[in-house]
Amino acid sequence: AQSVTQLGSHVSVSEGALVLLRCNYSSSVPPYLFWYVQYPNQGLQLLLKYTSAATLVKGINGFEAEFKKSETSFHLTKPSAHMSDAAEYFCAVSRTAANAGGTSYGKLTFGQGTILTVHP
Amino acid sequence: DARVTQTPRDKVTEMGQEVTMRCQPILGHNTVFWYRQTMMQGLELLAYFRNRAPLDDSGMPKDRFSAEMPDATLATLKIQPSEPRDSAVYFCASSLSSGYNEQFFGPGTRLTVL
Numbered sequence: 001a002q003s004v005t006q007l008g009s010h011v012s013v014s015e016g017a018l019v020l021l022r023c024n025y026s027s028s029v030p031p032y033l034f035w036y037v038q039y040p041n042q043g044l045q046l047l048l049k050y051t052s053a054a055t056l057v058k059g060i061n062g063f064e065a066e067f068k069k070s071e072t073s074f075h076l077t078k079p080s081a082h083m084s085d086a087a088e089y090f091c092a093v094s095r096t097a098a099n100a101g102g103t104s105y106g107k108l109t110f111g112q113g114t115i116l117t118v119h120p
Numbered sequence: 121d122a123r124v125t126q127t128p129r130d131k132v133t134e135m136g137q138e139v140t141m142r143c144q145p146i147l148g149h150n151t152v153f154w155y156r157q158t159m160m161q162g163l164e165l166l167a168y169f170r171n172r173a174p175l176d177d178s179g180m181p182k183d184r185f186s187a188e189m190p191d192a193t194l195a196t197l198k199i200q201p202s203e204p205r206d207s208a209v210y211f212c213a214s215s216l217s218s219g220y221n222e223q224f225f226g227p228g229t230r231l232t233v234l
Contacts, residue, residue, distance in 0.1 A: 043211055043225030090163070099176050107176070108223065110163040
């Protein structure tokens, strides 16, 4: 079964500091991997996704993530944190599932989320 | 710009009452998802529709929850009867053609069952 583990439910950084949010996945096949962000009282918004092309993926708002197969990791980074980056971040893996009728489809499994706090 | 819309945004009800949540997916998206988010369980997939047909509703308590897509522009999630443990934020998301593509989330319905 495919799953994701986010290390650290809370991360706190100073404005201007490096942001590093950790995600490890387990997958028996090359996965599709995603990072989503959730601002307070809003739905999730896609930051970036890995679909087996370049291992370094650039997303919106200056975020990027690197797929490392040997480490089964997909950590999210940003060189310099802004106050507006304060939010909850979710790593997700897409796996192929099948329903009772045998129809296959892609299904996202989310990590538990990491709340990022940015201090002035 | 194209967005997933959900109504109501907030709902407070008493135990035993029926609750209906509505979602309008992005025009042209043929895949619709219902998720539930709680502090304890995180994000859970409740139901998954493709071309208005349910592909997976194994995450949904069958005795009280039902999900439908009466047409391509409307998805509904109904709870009858509601219970306090159903209190959560319910998200609808839509995507193009399959679950491997980006899912666009609505703003959610915050349900409180007293």
